Amino acid sequence: MQAQSFIKKLLFAFLTSFCLLHICIGQTYTHIYYFDKDLAVTKERDAIVIGKGFKEEGLYRLDYFGRQEGELFLFAHFIDSSLKLLQGPSTRFHKNGRVENQGNFLNDQKDGLWxxxxxxxxxxxxxxxxxxxxxxxxxxxxxxxxxxxxxxxKDSLADTFTTISYNDKGILTSEVFFKGQLGILKTYDSGTVKLDSLYTREEREAAFVGGQAAWIRYLQKNLNANTPVNNRSPRGKFQVMVKFIVAKDGSISEVIPQTKFGYGMEDEVVRIIKNGPKWEPAVQYGRKVNAYRRQPVTFIVEPY
Incomplete structure (x- = not known):
């Protein structure tokens, strides 16, 4: 019930922000700016993003629009039209119009709630x-x-860290509380509570032994990069994604493709992961645990 109440509050906040957005769009713009993909100022002919600005409540507001789509994806406030210092509210939007992030700047730094x-x-x-x-x-x-x-x-000032986990039915399954590096784990199962002491916050995702460099070497040696070409794939760049479980001992299981490009690409990635070496297992609170891993592999098909 608490989770549902929380989500209702979030919905109210979103609708409020949405209404404010439409009120602001009616303003008259006084300046036009041109930006590249990194929002650095550029020449008009090279612009990917168009900025339109106007004064608002003692600050200078800038609305950012994608040049091709023409849709607002960000607005921010500055001290003045020079755009040197961020000051005041800022909101970024997803492509579907929903708010992506929102917060406030003070003297060009994030401040308060984000x-x-x-x-x-x-x-x-x-x-x-x-x-x-x-x-x-x-x-x-x-x-x-x-x-x-x-x-x-996570509270950096108090040096505390708390987690709460629920199952698919919203039933509490575990709680963790740390003060410094010392913590307590509570697990709930069929009405019983189990307590366990923890001695480190260390957490680490499962990874290929030797890191990214070793993974690339393994691909170069074992991956058949011509698989899509051999199967007459159209040209393009294809990022295949597979999901699998890395067990506590590093063994691999349940290798399942998450994409459907076809032309043998998913099958080839599944093959090299199944036939590959053991991985470094994930670590949670200093202990090895079973964990899911999503791994991308990119195929590039040039014109024939």
């Missing part, structure tokens, strides 16, 4: 900033049904 959402409107994280540094950070993750299944809160 929040971000996915393109479905679910909150991803929330942070409190002081002098450009995040001092409290909350992270939210969800089940496929949209219910919260993981929540964490």
């Amino acid at each position: 929040q971000s959402w996915d393109n479905k409107g679910l909150k991803k994280d929330s942070a409190i900033y002081q002098h450009g540094k995040a001092i409290r950070v909350a992270v939210f993750k969800y089940n496929k049904n949209g219910m919260v299944n993981y929540y964490s809160l």
Whole structure:
């Protein structure tokens, strides 16, 4: 129930922001700017982004539009039209118009509450900033049904870290609380509570032994990069994604493609992962754990 109430509050905040956006669009722009893809000022002929500005409540507001799409994807406020110092509210939007992130700047640094959402409107994280540094950070993750299944809160000033996990039915499954490097893990199962002591916050994702350089060498030696060409694929760049489980001992299982480009590409990536060496297992709170891993492999097909 708490999770559902929380989501309703988020929806109200989003609708409020949406209404404010439409009110502001009616303003008259006084300046036009041209930016490249990194939002650096450029010449008009090279511009990817068009900026349109006007004065608003003692600050200078700039709306950013994609040149091709013509849609607003960001607005920010500055001290003046020179755009040297960010000051005041800023909001970025997903392509579907939903708010992506929102917060405030003070003297060109993030300040106060900053929040971000996915393109479905679910909150991803929330942070409190002081002098450009995040001092409290909350992270939210969800089940496929949209219910919260993981929540964490890190407080840098208090040196605390808390996580709460739920199953697909919204039932509490575990809680973790750290003060410094010492923590307590509570797990809930069929009405019983198990307590366990933790001695480090160390967390690490599963990884190929030897890191990225070793992974590239393995691909160069074992991947048949001509697979799509041999199967008469159209030209282009194809990033195949596969998902699999890395067990505590580093063994691999349940290798499943997440893309459907075809022409043998997914099958080839599945093959090299299944036939490859063991991986470094994921680590949670200093302990090896089973974990899912998503791994991309890119094929490039040049014109025949």
